[in-house]
Amino acid sequence: MNIAEELLKGNRLALSRAITAIENEYDEATDIMKKLYPHTGHAYVLGITGPPGAGKSTLTDKIAREYRKQGKTVGIVAVDPTSPFTGGAILGDRIRMNGLTLDEGVFIRSMGTRGSLGGLSHKTADAVKAMDAFGKDIIIVETVGVGQSEVDIVKAADTTVVVLIPGMGDDIQAIKAGILEIGDLYCINKSDLDGADKLVREINMMLDLDSFMTDWRPPITKVVASQNEGISDLLATVEKHRDYIEKNGQLTARRTKRTRDEMLDILRSNIGAYIKGRIVDSGRLDAYVEKIRKRETDPYTVVGSVMKEMLR
Amino acid sequence: MEKKIRVLVAKPGLDGHDRGAKVVARALRDAGFEVVYTGLRQTPEQIAEAALQEDVNVVAMSILSGAHGHLFPKVVDLIREKGMDDVLIIGGGVIPETDIPALKEAGVAEVFTPGTPTGDVVNFIKEHVKL
Numbered sequence: 001m002n003i004a005e006e007l008l009k010g011n012r013l014a015l016s017r018a019i020t021a022i023e024n025e026y027d028e029a030t031d032i033m034k035k036l037y038p039h040t041g042h043a044y045v046l047g048i049t050g051p052p053g054a055g056k057s058t059l060t061d062k063i064a065r066e067y068r069k070q071g072k073t074v075g076i077v078a079v080d081p082t083s084p085f086t087g088g089a090i091l092g093d094r095i096r097m098n099g100l101t102l103d104e105g106v107f108i109r110s111m112g113t114r115g116s117l118g119g120l121s122h123k124t125a126d127a128v129k130a131m132d133a134f135g136k137d138i139i140i141v142e143t144v145g146v147g148q149s150e151v152d153i154v155k156a157a158d159t160t161v162v163v164l165i166p167g168m169g170d171d172i173q174a175i176k177a178g179i180l181e182i183g184d185l186y187c188i189n190k191s192d193l194d195g196a197d198k199l200v201r202e203i204n205m206m207l208d209l210d211s212f213m214t215d216w217r218p219p220i221t222k223v224v225a226s227q228n229e230g231i232s233d234l235l236a237t238v239e240k241h242r243d244y245i246e247k248n249g250q251l252t253a254r255r256t257k258r259t260r261d262e263m264l265d266i267l268r269s270n271i272g273a274y275i276k277g278r279i280v281d282s283g284r285l286d287a288y289v290e291k292i293r294k295r296e297t298d299p300y301t302v303v304g305s306v307m308k309e310m311l312r
Numbered sequence: 313m314e315k316k317i318r319v320l321v322a323k324p325g326l327d328g329h330d331r332g333a334k335v336v337a338r339a340l341r342d343a344g345f346e347v348v349y350t351g352l353r354q355t356p357e358q359i360a361e362a363a364l365q366e367d368v369n370v371v372a373m374s375i376l377s378g379a380h381g382h383l384f385p386k387v388v389d390l391i392r393e394k395g396m397d398d399v400l401i402i403g404g405g406v407i408p409e410t411d412i413p414a415l416k417e418a419g420v421a422e423v424f425t426p427g428t429p430t431g432d433v434v435n436f437i438k439e440h441v442k443l
Contacts (some may be wrong), residue, residue, distance in 0.1 A: 016367040024315055087316070088341035094362060096349040101358045101365075108365055112316075136440050227359055 003028070004035035007134055012107065014135045019109055022126045033126060036133035041255075043075070043132040043139045047157025049119060049179060052145025054163045055189040057096035059225040060142050062102055066231050067138050073105040075139040079120050082112035091114075093142060107131060118152030119143040125156050125262065145178055154182045155258060157186060158251060159241045161185045161234070164203070166195030180206060183218050185235055186243050191222035216244055244265030279306065315443045319370040322359045323352045324387060327377035332404065332426075333411045336372065339430035345437070356383055360390035363399060365401070369441050372433075375405040385418035398442040406427070 003021065006014035018036070021029040027119045046063070047055050057078065064074045066178055078093035091110035100106045103252050109131075113121045120143055131139050143153050162183035186203050200220050207217060223230030245251040279285045288302050321337045323330055330352055337347045348366045350359070364399040371391065373384060384403050391399055396423065410414050412423045422436055 013364055016365055020367045082346075084340065086342050087344045089346045090337055090341050090368075091346060091348045094348060094366075098350060098354065098358060101361050108362075110346075110348050110366060115315075165345075 004032045005035065007032075007130065008039060012136070012217045015130060016109070017126035017129045019127045022130065023111065023114075023121070023123045025123075032096070033129065035131060040129045042131065043128075043136050043167075045128060045139045045141070045156065045158045046142060046238060047141050047144055047153040047160040048163060049143040049153045049182075050163030050187075050189075050301035051158065051168065052148070053144070054141050055225045056145070057093040058127060058161055059163060059187065059223070059231075060093075060140050060188060061097040061100060061154075062225050062228050062231045063140060063235065064097070064106055064138075067236050068103060068105055071104075072137040073135065073147050074107075075128070075134070075137065076100075076106065076108040076142065077111060077124055077131070078108065078112060078142040079111050079124060079144050081144045082114045084115075090294075107134070107136065107270070112193075112267075113144060116152075117150065119146045119150030119154045119253075120156060125258075128156065130278060141295050145238060146233050148179055151182050155261060156219045157246070158254060159184045159238055161187050161238070163187045163189050166193045185218055186220040189225050190229075191230070192224050196222060208280050216241070238262060275310065277304075278310065317370065317437065317441055318348065318366060318368040319372055319437070320348045320359070320363050320366060320368040321361050321374070322349065322350045323374050324359055324383040324391050325375050325377045325379045326353060326381070327375065328352055329376045330374070331357070333372075333374040336374070336404065336430060336433060338374075339391050339434060340396045340437070343434040343438075353401060354391055356386040359387050360394060360422070363391055364394050364396065368399065368438055369443060370400045370402065371399075375403065377407075379404050380405065380407050380415065381411055383419050384415050388419035400437065400441050402433070402435075402436070404433075 001012060001070055003014050003018050004171055007018050018032050018283045048060055050056050060076060061101065067074050080089055080091045080093060082089040089112035091112060093110055094108060097108055100108060109127060111121045111124060124141060127141050128141060141153065141156055143150065145277065149310060162179055188199055203220055221230055221234045221237055223234055236257055291297050292302065321333055323333055329382060334353050337349050340347045340426050341358060350362055359371065371387065372390060375383060380403060388401050391401065400421050402422045406418055407423055415423055421440060424433055
């Protein structure tokens with residue numbers, strides 16, 4: 001099967017195989033991406049992040065249904081953590097989305113973080129591109145349950161929704177750095193629980209104190225995802241944000257920055273692989289380390305001479 | 313390039329007993345596999361489509377309701393229809409010994425009954441999976 005060609009014709013198995021090739025870094029992955037790239041850039045990418053148990057998967061399910069009602073096709077990339085000890089993972093986000101499985105306008109793919117610490121996997125962005133080239137209108141990226149500092153989603157998404165629930169901490173939590181800074185929108189899920197209004201106040205206070213505030217003040221929407229309450233309000237604010245960043249050029253700026261970061265990443269990883277091939281696998285690294293250990297030379301001198309040799 | 317074994321663990325049919333499926337899912341995770349867990353009451357169509365979207369190497373199903381004779385072969389057929397010829401399909405649950413030959417005939421590679429050490433499932437997958 002010619003994966004890229006079949007994918008562009010709308011073959012779902014080809015899309016699935018493409019994502020596997022990307023994720024496992026098969027040799028053909030680069031070729032696939034080259035062929036898909038001209039067909040990307042049309043989908044709108046919505047990021048969903050928040051702490052474990054906040055209801056991200058349930059919310060993603062409901063958001064996807066709402067978009068389907070509007071006639072839009074949806075791709076979902078759901079990320080769950082990989083064990084640092086065994087490399088194994090339980091990818092359980094689909095449990096909340098089983099009702100979407102047989103809708104041909106929806107494609108869901110679960111990914112393990114595979115060592116990445118920012119809340120996504122290293123290959124999430126490329127999986128999004130494959131779904132984009134496949135023709136999905138909206139791509140929802142659901143991060144792992146995040147703590148305070150896993151903020152890679154802002155680099156991958158056009159609009160980022162931070163999902164919070166009542167009862168997770170006091171107002172000091174709200175002024176810390178990290179995920180509470182990255183929301184284009186805030187969504188209070190399980191807002192039928194006690195403390196929802198208090199949480200809204202705390203986020204508002206945090207936003208009041210934001211000295212970098214642009215004329216976009218992130219709206220706060222209360223929802224009860226499991227009951228499908230507030231979802232259309234939430235999507236209305238997503239549309240508003242999309243409209244706002246499209247009109248003021250921020251969307252283009254975000255995507256340009258993403259392209260730039262991606263190019264540097266690819267360059268860095270290719271150079272890394274090249275150096276590994278030349279230095280590590282040949283055993284030269286061990287020889288250098290031994291010399292450095294004996295203080296016959298130092299790491300800075302060695303790196304300097306290696307760089308001179310490699311980048312001639 | 314790293315080939316990671318991906319397994320779909322699914323409960324077809326109407327019984328609500330997923331303790332066994334969860335124990336197996338956990339054992340597979342600890343063996344270093346990526347386990348996509350889809351939960352209870354899945355139709356064969358849902359299982360086959362989830363297997364396609366997730367591009368899994370293995371589909372592991374658990375049934376305790378007695379409907380294995382109907383549901384397991386159905387899933388095998390649907391998965392093959394989708395062009396996934398290499399996917400290893402295994403089953404487990406309270407399944408009478410006398411039913412097992414027919415299930416294997418229908419394309420279920422192995423059937424694990426109560427009391428099977430989880431390590432046996434892991435080893436079977438490692439030996440028979442096509443990557």
